[in-house]
Amino acid sequence: MEYINFPKLNIRLSRFGMGCMRFPRIKDSSGKSIIDKPESIRMVHYAVENGVNYFDTAYFYSGSEEILGEALNASLRKKVFIATKSPVRIVKKPEDFDTYLIESLKKLKTEYIDFYLLHGLGSNSWEKVKKFKLLDKMDIAKKEGKIKYIGFSFHDNLELFKEIIDSYSWDMSQIQLNFIGEYYQAGLEGLKYAASKSIGVVIMEPLFGGILGENVQPDIIEKWDSSGIKRTPAEWAFKWIANFKESNVILSGVSNLEQLKEDIEIFNNAFPNSMTEKEKQTIDKVKKLYERMLKVKCTGCSYCMPCPSGVNIPGVFTFYNRAFLGNSESSKLGYKSWFCISKEDASQCNECGQCEKACPQNINIMNNLKIAHEYLTS
Ligand SMILES: NC(=O)c1ccc[n+]([C@@H]2O[C@H](COP(=O)([O-])OP(=O)(O)OC[C@H]3O[C@@H](n4cnc5c(N)ncnc54)[C@H](OP(=O)(O)O)[C@@H]3O)[C@@H](O)[C@H]2O)c1
Structure with missing residues (x-):
């Protein structure tokens, strides 16, 4: 060392x-x-x-x-x-x-x-x-x-x-x-x-x-x-x-x-x-x-968590980014079979905005969640 x-x-x-x-x-x-x-x-x-x-x-x-x-x-x-x-x-x-x-x-x-x-x-x-x-x-x-x-x-x-x-x-x-x-x-x-x-x-x-x-x-x-x-x-x-x-x-x-x-x-x-x-x-x-x-500059630091509506925000963006970094089908499958079933998916978002105040990367989380959900469930 x-x-x-x-x-x-x-x-x-x-x-x-x-x-x-x-x-x-x-x-x-x-x-x-x-x-x-x-x-x-x-x-x-x-x-x-x-x-x-x-x-x-x-x-x-x-x-x-x-x-x-x-x-x-x-x-x-x-x-x-x-x-x-x-x-x-x-x-x-x-x-x-x-x-x-x-x-x-x-x-x-x-x-x-x-x-x-x-x-x-x-x-x-x-x-x-x-x-x-x-x-x-x-x-x-x-x-x-x-x-x-x-x-x-x-x-x-x-x-x-x-x-x-x-x-x-x-x-x-x-x-x-x-x-x-x-x-x-x-x-x-x-x-x-x-x-x-x-x-x-x-x-x-x-x-x-x-x-x-x-x-x-x-x-x-x-x-x-x-x-x-x-x-x-x-x-x-x-x-x-x-x-x-x-x-x-x-x-x-x-x-x-x-x-x-x-x-x-x-x-x-x-x-x-x-x-x-x-x-x-x-x-x-x-x-x-x-x-x-890269679609969303999320680093998975989880400062936005816990989400009051249960959305796994870093998890959603990880699936979304990974889909564009090479693994589109398995990312979609993972998102649907994991987050949609456990109700941690982006559709649970009720737009309270708490996450955006906490995000150190200043990501427009709510809008990106919508886009990610649409893509990952397509
Ligand atoms: N103060 C703050 O505001 C703040 C914010 C964020 C982080 N931090 C601190 O800074 C530390 C470092 O940030 P970070 O954890 O985000 O570091 P990072 O090095 O960017 O990411 C760590 C992740 O990289 C992957 N990884 C590590 N070694 C690897 C290897 N040899 N090959 C392939 N993948 C590897 C692992 O992810 P996977 O296995 O999941 O792929 C691991 O969880 C944190 O642990 C935390 O203590 C502080």
């Missing part, structure tokens, strides 16, 4: 960080989807044994903090850095900040959190941070030893990203970045901006929530292979982001042990400034193909 000196903080972090938002899931006896706890714990242990020392979770990732806390017993805890996040979206008054922090500490079974982030900042939540003086709260928590480093994760435009970066002496920031989203949200320019202010950056969604890694279309595989370089699509995507020295830690949520093993192996050999011109040209060609194929 490659390690980096995180800007300003004098700590060494593994270049690959385990995203704990996508722990593997199974169905319980009543058919409800739950985190596969033994397998998730096994994966956390495998990651630590193989040099990963950065783990990202959040108050909002239901069940994730508890499982990470259970996996990291007293001796492992000292070897790793935990990042978790304050759920700004549901903070209704300043004191809520303290309540959620105490809850996260309890769930994680730890006396301190290494990186405490304001979760998913965008224009509304940033206003709330200022109105409730949540950065003063962060400072107090740091003085009390409950948290070590202060940061934020971000889902909005570049202009706001720069404003937030310049508003406080942050210890770190977390942005979404992948090779099909160079100009999306904070984007590459945001990455370089934070680095120019010596603020370390953690990258999320390097595989665009999995779309760039799994079930990749033959057209795209062909383009990758035409480079003459033998690599999986996930490896290409990770190497693109690892090539930027400013992307200090790169998170990926792994859904099974095989992916974790592959990702760790990739990050044993992914170094900044190591990509050749030919590799960059291959990536540009693949990017153009993706731009033509």
Whole structure:
């Protein structure tokens, strides 16, 4: 595993960080989807044994903090850095900040959190941070030893990203970045901006929530292979982001042990400034193909959930995007036999609009749900 000196903080972090938002899931006896706890714990242990020392979770990732806390017993805890996040979206008054922090500490079974982030900042939540003086709260928590480093994760435009970066002496920031989203949200320019202010950056969604890694279309595989370089699509995507020295830690949520093993192996050999011109040209060609194929820029982060009408919003968009990324008939079949039967399909939407307020990608969810439903049931 490659390690980096995180800007300003004098700590060494593994270049690959385990995203704990996508722990593997199974169905319980009543058919409800739950985190596969033994397998998730096994994966956390495998990651630590193989040099990963950065783990990202959040108050909002239901069940994730508890499982990470259970996996990291007293001796492992000292070897790793935990990042978790304050759920700004549901903070209704300043004191809520303290309540959620105490809850996260309890769930994680730890006396301190290494990186405490304001979760998913965008224009509304940033206003709330200022109105409730949540950065003063962060400072107090740091003085009390409950948290070590202060940061934020971000889902909005570049202009706001720069404003937030310049508003406080942050210890770190977390942005979404992948090779099909160079100009999306904070984007590459945001990455370089934070680095120019010596603020370390953690990258999320390097595989665009999995779309760039799994079930990749033959057209795209062909383009990758035409480079003459033998690599999986996930490896290409990770190497693109690892090539930027400013992307200090790169998170990926792994859904099974095989992916974790592959990702760790990739990050044993992914170094900044190591990509050749030919590799960059291959990536540009693949990017153009993706731009033509993607219908909805949903990354499956599930911030829009739960939907009061029961629509599985990220699931619908996954079927819809996947249909255009190569698997039209099986996507339609999957949608009908899975979501339409369980009444999680897009036709359940009653247009309350709650999802659109929560979506970090600013997707026009309600309209896209209609279009997706029409296509997937055709
Ligand atoms: N703070 C925020 O606002 C925010 C938002 C989103 C995410 N996050 C954090 O950032 C982390 C990273 O984001 P992400 O989970 O979206 O990362 P990602 O790397 O874009 O997507 C992860 C998904 O990629 C697929 N994958 C991983 N390794 C693979 C491999 N070797 N080959 C093929 N497919 C592979 C898996 O999906 P499938 O198996 O399903 O195909 C996995 O669930 C999250 O886990 C979470 O902790 C934070």
